[in-house]
Amino acid sequence: MFHKIPKLSHWLIPILFVSLCPLALIAQEKQEKKAEKSASTETVTGCLQKGDAPGGFSITGEDGKIWGLYSTSVKLDQHLGHKVTVTGSRTHESKAEEKKEGQVEKASSKQEYADLDVTSLKMVSDSCK
Numbered sequence: 001m002f003h004k005i006p007k008l009s010h011w012l013i014p015i016l017f018v019s020l021c022p023l024a025l026i027a028q029e030k031q032e033k034k035a036e037k038s039a040s041t042e043t044v045t046g047c048l049q050k051g052d053a054p055g056g057f058s059i060t061g062e063d064g065k066i067w068g069l070y071s072t073s074v075k076l077d078q079h080l081g082h083k084v085t086v087t088g089s090r091t092h093e094s095k096a097e098e099k100k101e102g103q104v105e106k107a108s109s110k111q112e113y114a115d116l117d118v119t120s121l122k123m124v125s126d127s128c129k
Contacts, residue, residue: 040089040090041087041088041089041090042067042087042088042089042090042114042116043085043086043087044059044061044065044067044085044086044087044116045061045062045083045084045085045086045124046059046060046061046062046083046084046128047059047060047081047082047083047084047128048069048076048079048080048081048082048083048084048086049080049081050080051068051069053068056068056069056070057069057070057076057077057080058112059084059086059116065113065114066112066113067086067112067113067114067115067116068092068112068114068115068116069086069088069115069116069118070115070116070117070118071088071117071118071119071121073118073119074086074118074119074120074121076118076121079121079123081127081128082123082124082125082126082127082128083123083124083125083126083127083128083129084121084122084123084124085121085122085124086116086118086120086121086122087118087119087120087121088116088117088118088119088120089116089117089119090114090115090116091114091115091116091117092114092115
């Protein structure tokens, strides 16, 4: 009876390994998708202005969305009142993004769409028109 256990283990270990590999791959794929979603890059063109928070900045995109801006590498204060194109990572979405299907966004709503960690800035014009 005991001589059958080693023979069984030679088959059991590979079978367990092969059956668990797909689960590991699925988990890895889900984690990669989550990382891509959280670090999505956005490009927004609009007028750079002072934000509501002290030292904060905001930009209203050409699509009407208001973005809160911050950066440790780009000097945003040098471009206040300029039309600029900023590129960066989306870091936070507001509750306005979680609207239920069928609801219409109010045009007069001044709620911030999301925060953007700016990594690059290109000045389009020295004035907003």
